[in-house]
Amino acid sequence: MRVGIVGAGIAGSLLAWRLARAGIDVELATGPPGLRDATSVSGGAVRGYEPHPEQRELAVASLAELRADADLRRWADFRPWPSVIVGPADERALAGLDARIVGERELTELGWASLAPGTTAVRDDSGGRIDPAALRAAVLADLAGRPAVRIGARLAGEPDVLVYAAGAWTPALLGRAGLDTLGLRVKAIRYTVHRCRGPLPPIFADGPLYGIPLGDDLLLAGVAGEEWGVAPGDPPSRPPADVARLLRRRLPGLRLGPPVRRADATDCYADPPVLRLREVPGTGGRVRAFTGGSGGAAKTVLAASARAAEQILAGARHDRAPALPQHPQEESRVQQ
Numbered sequence: 592m593r594v595g596i597v598g599a600g601i602a603g604s605l606l607a608w609r610l611a612r613a614g615i616d617v618e619l620a621t622g623p624p625g626l627r628d629a630t631s632v633s634g635g636a637v638r639g640y641e642p643h644p645e646q647r648e649l650a651v652a653s654l655a656e657l658r659a660d661a662d663l664r665r666w667a668d669f670r671p672w673p674s675v676i677v678g679p680a681d682e683r684a685l686a687g688l689d690a691r692i693v694g695e696r697e698l699t700e701l702g703w704a705s706l707a708p709g710t711t712a713v714r715d716d717s718g719g720r721i722d723p724a725a726l727r728a729a730v731l732a733d734l735a736g737r738p739a740v741r742i743g744a745r746l747a748g749e750p751d752v753l754v755y756a757a758g759a760w761t762p763a764l765l766g767r768a769g770l771d772t773l774g775l776r777v778k779a780i781r782y783t784v785h786r787c788r789g790p791l792p793p794i795f796a797d798g799p800l801y802g803i804p805l806g807d808d809l810l811l812a813g814v815a816g817e818e819w820g821v822a823p824g825d826p827p828s829r830p831p832a833d834v835a836r837l838l839r840r841r842l843p844g845l846r847l848g849p850p851v852r853r854a855d856a857t858d859c860y861a862d863p864p865v866l867r868l869r870e871v872p873g874t875g876g877r878v879r880a881f882t883g884g885s886g887g888a889a890k891t892v893l894a895a896s897a898r899a900a901e902q903i904l905a906g907a908r909h910d911r912a913p914a915l916p917q918h919p920q921e922e923s924r925v926q927q
């Protein structure tokens with residue numbers, strides 16, 4: 592069996608790596624150069640606690656693999672750091688996690704202010720930060736040394752199974768191939784990196800405001816928005832959200848300096864918001880999409896890629912389905 596994967600972000604690269612390690616011939620299409628993908632700018636915050644149960648299960652399994660594997664930790668440049676997710680949580684969702692519910696007193700000790708009475712949060716000590724671009728680069732380097740793997744800008748031949756793992760480009764690629772777009776949607780994600788002084792906070796999500804300390808004196812921070820349907824990789828320019836004002840109100844101990852860098856990018860969203868293998872209807876299981884991480888796939892991609900590879904391997908044992916539709920080779924140029 593030969594599997595063709597369209598897209599070499601963290602999702603496509605890790606899926607190719609899982610399959611290649613299982614002895615499958617893999618062809619990985621990296622697409623046109625210069626696209627600003629999610630993997631290259633991802634904040635890389637990882638933790639076990641996630642409100643959605645499937646997302647949480649994948650995040651916990653991914654962290655377990657990361658923590659157990661020194662090579663993966665090195666490839667991903669894993670740095671442990673606590674996370675705080677402000678807002679109510681179901682205590683049952685914390686079972687088995689290195690996480691607990693904290694109240695106003697602990698949040699205040701961590702630097703929070705302007706809290707409504709009775710505010711609680713989940714504090715998760717299991718995770719930290721990875722560098723998704725570094726992990727992808729290491730995985731691609733490993734794949735390049737494997738004889739059963741071909742990596743090129745485009746797929747050269749007709750694979751037995753075709754997987755679209757092109758992140759935010761996936762729905763348009765499916766649509767252009769005349770295939771169901773699976774309800775996948777594109778949303779903009781933007782952040783600003785500030786220099787700051789004062790004790791660095793945990794990685795946090797506090798309503799729409801989120802922050803990821805990058806070490807030293809840098810804090811990545813953004814406000815989650817609702818910019819749907821933007822062009823993949825290239826959301827329209829917009830004045831930055833007033834992240835600094837929100838940060839000063841919630842974390843007044845942080846002395847923010849001027850912004851040093853911004854990222855304006857996109858990701859592929861799905862319902863449920865989970866990175867998983869999705870069968871494309873009408874293709875007899877031979878065309879799949881592996882995307883839909885919805886702004887959180889750095890946390891789940893290790894386990895999600897292992898699971899997707901298992902599903903493809905299981906599918907290979909079933910009867911062959913009808914021929915593949917023509918896979919689009921030119922479309923991403925149209926998407927740029």
Ligand SMILES: Cc1cc2nc3c(=O)[nH]c(=O)nc-3n(C[C@H](O)[C@H](O)[C@H](O)COP(=O)(O)OP(=O)(O)OC[C@H]3O[C@@H](n4cnc5c(N)ncnc54)[C@H](O)[C@@H]3O)c2cc1C
Binds near residue numbers: 626629757764
């Ligand atoms: C700004 C930002 C911050 C984030 N922060 C976090 C975080 O802190 N924690 C977390 O868990 N998640 C985070 N995420 C989410 C996570 O990074 C993404 O879900 C993940 O990187 C998506 O990976 P992907 O491989 O699905 O897509 P992408 O990384 O977007 O890769 C898709 C690839 O497909 C390629 N492609 C496009 N067209 C074609 C074609 N025709 N042929 C072949 N290839 C093609 C593109 O070049 C690209 O390389 C963040 C996302 C963004 C945008």
